[in-house]
Amino acid sequence: MSKQSSDADVAFISALAELLNKNELTEISVKREYGEADSLNVRVVKQSTVVQMAQSAPVQYAAAPMAAAPAAAAVSEDPAQHPGAVTSPMVGTCYMAAEPGASPFVTVGSAVTEGQTVLIIEAMKTMNHIPAPRAGTVKRILVSDGTAVEFGAPLLIIE
Structure with missing residues (x-):
């Protein structure tokens, strides 16, 4: 060479x-x-303090600071392990509303039905609607509008 x-x-x-x-x-x-x-x-x-990956170990995520989260919620709790966690099916950018300035699809306390759009993930200029996997109430939202998400990252918790 x-x-x-x-x-x-x-x-x-x-x-x-x-x-x-x-x-x-x-x-x-x-x-x-x-x-x-x-x-x-x-x-x-790129080394990241939020996501730690290993070939044989599960992905771990740091808890995102949230103003709407209840004060009694444990900070050390891994939201990805929660049985009501909705995880990202892809890598992309997360949007909480259909367009800028519009009302968000869900907020903490919102009742959702199975299949209802809870957010959008943009991947390669394609807007992918993410449906609620089950009916319930949104207890926590773990991402902010416009943030990048990884595959398998917890997005919100529905109970």
Whole structure:
């Protein structure tokens, strides 16, 4: 590999790191083909204090601060383990309403029916309506409007 190719690879990796930060991603992997027997595999991972991942361990999430959460709720409780947790089926950006300025789909204390839209996750410019998996009352909302969510992240709790 020439010095020029090496410099181009460093610039490419730097651009990937900037893309990672700009789009609030946690990881990006790219394979760059130079020819039949020459390629570059790049994996850029951003360390996060919110999500800790391990291959054989379950994903753990830090409790999000919430003004609407009851004061008696345990801070150390893992919302992903709650039996009423609604988790994200994809990576994307979470929206609490159909459009900016509109009323949110649900609020803490809202009664929901099975299949009712509780929020939207935008992934790759597609708005995905997330339905309530069961009927009940929204007890906690664990995400804020416009925040990035990971696959499996707890979004809200319905009891």
